Amino acid sequence: MTQTIETERLTLRLFTPDDADFLYDVFRRPEVARWSGTGVPIADRDEALRRIAGQPKRAGDHPAAGIFHVSVRETGTPAGMVLFAPLPPSEGVQRDDMEVGWHFHPDAWGNGYATEAAQAVVDRAFATGLAEIYAVTHPDNDASQAVCRRLGMTDLGLRSEWYDVELRAFRLEHP
Template identity: 55%
Template sequence: MVAGTVLLVPLPEPAAPEESKDEVEVGWHFHPDSWGRGLATESARGAIAHGFKAGLGEIYAVVRPDNGSSLAVCRRLGMRPLGLTNRWYGAALESFVI
């Protein structure tokens, strides 16, 4: 069984062109059977390390405000909270950067 996925992907272009700067997001999606075992944190940590090694200067994460588990992953990764934003995906999301 696949536990889940982790990814580094470009964030969609923001509505305001002056804000565009090739931003990259780390994301994770895990099957509920895999929750609570540290897999998201460790997988995302590896993806972030890969991104930095490939030359990225910063990496973002965006999380639904009610997703306490993913908010906790961002904190465990040492990501800096940027607050609530509507900048990406057409929804109010908590944003983080590392």
């Protein structure tokens, strides 16, 4: 599959090392980092470079998988990231799920970019015949839960099957 996706307003493409400054700018911010991974802001640009280098492994080998840099088509302004990747099961749990997820720069919040970018990767995944897609959010992340609902995802409540923590899970079945 192509590694670039275009929507009405956005361009999604795989990250390159040239994106390290932007990735650092996004994840150095406590208001973004609190919803991601450990919840701790990244320390420096080198950590952003390491994350970019690790993205192909994290994305896995599903034909629609990827961790995509999202920019505004009209201006080229970087806005955030969207991923479609394997959802890591919790210790002792046997699952093989795929997730859609997103993180955006605060300057891009409130424009519908997360929903538009996520819908693009969901459509791409369903085009491969995938039966269902999951999203997981921090239990208090109302904004991301609203994106899940706009995507038509079903709220599964608080679950602990993934990432070894309790998260609010959502599922979208192939239409």
